[in-house]
Amino acid sequence: MDAQTDTAKYAAIGLRFRGSYLVQQAGYTLGIAALEGTPLAGKLPPNFLDRTAALRTDVEKAMEDKTVRTSESRQATSTQNQHHYAAKIWVRGVGKRCQSAMQLGAALAPELEKVSSPATVPGMLDQLQRTLSLLGKHAADMDKIGLPVQTHIEEGRKIYQALQEADTVQERTRASDMPAAVTAFCAKKGELYTMLKIINNAGHELYAHNLAEAAKFNMSILHRRAPQSAAPEPAPPAPTPAT
Numbered sequence: 001m002d003a004q005t006d007t008a009k010y011a012a013i014g015l016r017f018r019g020s021y022l023v024q025q026a027g028y029t030l031g032i033a034a035l036e037g038t039p040l041a042g043k044l045p046p047n048f049l050d051r052t053a054a055l056r057t058d059v060e061k062a063m064e065d066k067t068v069r070t071s072e073s074r075q076a077t078s079t080q081n082q083h084h085y086a087a088k089i090w091v092r093g094v095g096k097r098c099q100s101a102m103q104l105g106a107a108l109a110p111e112l113e114k115v116s117s118p119a120t121v122p123g124m125l126d127q128l129q130r131t132l133s134l135l136g137k138h139a140a141d142m143d144k145i146g147l148p149v150q151t152h153i154e155e156g157r158k159i160y161q162a163l164q165e166a167d168t169v170q171e172r173t174r175a176s177d178m179p180a181a182v183t184a185f186c187a188k189k190g191e192l193y194t195m196l197k198i199i200n201n202a203g204h205e206l207y208a209h210n211l212a213e214a215a216k217f218n219m220s221i222l223h224r225r226a227p228q229s230a231a232p233e234p235a236p237p238a239p240t241p242a243t
Helices: 003-014 019-036 048-062 066-076 079-103 121-144 150-177 180-206
Strands: none
Touching: 003 180, 019 048, 019 066, 019 180, 048 180, 066 180, 079 121, 079 150, 121 150
């Protein structure tokens, strides 16, 4: 994969996330990684944590650019983000309803017991499509136990269509609308996100025998909902990583 392809790939990922949240998430993840020390670092490529920390600094500095800040502000309130959030709420509710149905004896597809909520729009579209298909197949089973899902199916189809349309518009306008500085910034965000996921994978590998400890390695800071007021956000627990 050449550099141009890498930039496009990472920019597509980075466009999904707010820079400020990503920087805070990196602070937390690098902090707990530093506390784990050599056992965790040994499960990563050489100097991986240092390179991640340097990239976090690059993203933070890039947010000082006025063009980047303007783009971030628009992205935080984009139509696509609103539909993505609506999709998260929908899959969460459907998942709980299906769990109840299975506890009542309904023989549903195992995938419906725990419906995931992907962080990226393409991932969410795939999840919505699979879940809607399975719900359609099991609608009669849900009716029998008094937990109908037809209304949920109709709502999910509307959400899927709205999210797909918003994603198509964003994909079509991305290249022409984004200044070079914003493209580079999104690429850095995408690369940082990918590196944080790799650190989390290493943490889960390290604590494969201890799910409670493994749960520390999560992306909950990044994926929290944007605040509805101007109140300051609580600072995440982010120890300074070792250098």
